[in-house]
Amino acid sequence: MQEKKQINIEIGARIKEEREKAGLTQERFSELIGLGPKSVSAFERGTVGISFTTLKKICQVLSVSSDQILFGQTEKNETDLSGLIKRLERLSPKQYAITKDVIFKLLEAFSLED
Numbered sequence: 001m002q003e004k005k006q007i008n009i010e011i012g013a014r015i016k017e018e019r020e021k022a023g024l025t026q027e028r029f030s031e032l033i034g035l036g037p038k039s040v041s042a043f044e045r046g047t048v049g050i051s052f053t054t055l056k057k058i059c060q061v062l063s064v065s066s067d068q069i070l071f072g073q074t075e076k077n078e079t080d081l082s083g084l085i086k087r088l089e090r091l092s093p094k095q096y097a098i099t100k101d102v103i104f105k106l107l108e109a110f111s112l113e114d
Contacts, residue, residue: 004045004046004047005046005049007049008043008046008047008048008049009045009046010046010072011043011046011049011050011069011070012043012044012045012046013044013046014068014069014072015043015044015050015058015062015069016044018062018064018068018069019044019062021062022061022062022063024061026040026041026044029061032057032061033054033057033058033061034057035054055069055070
């Protein structure tokens with residue numbers, strides 16, 4: 001029996017959840033992504049990983065983003081986002097460029113925390 005890696009278990013569980021939400025059996029899903037049912041079962045259980053090619057097919061068939069499969073449900077800041085967009089739209093081009101630069105630097109710094 002193959003050793004399960006935590007990342008494969010998490011990704012497999014998210015794929016299974018999305019497949020079930022779509023109302024697809026493993027057999028039908030395997031046909032749509034061009035793999036055998038045993039392969040689908042294996043990656044849903046986390047005993048094997050998936051390739052980028054397979055990830056792309058899965059996302060297309062399930063109509064989900066790769067972020068959803070790789071990272072799971074993320075909280076959206078939609079209520080604050082609309083107000084922020086309105087404020088950004090009122091900035092001058094120079095102010096907008098500065099703000100954009102600062103935001104990108106912050107996001108870069110946040111990504112280094114992980």
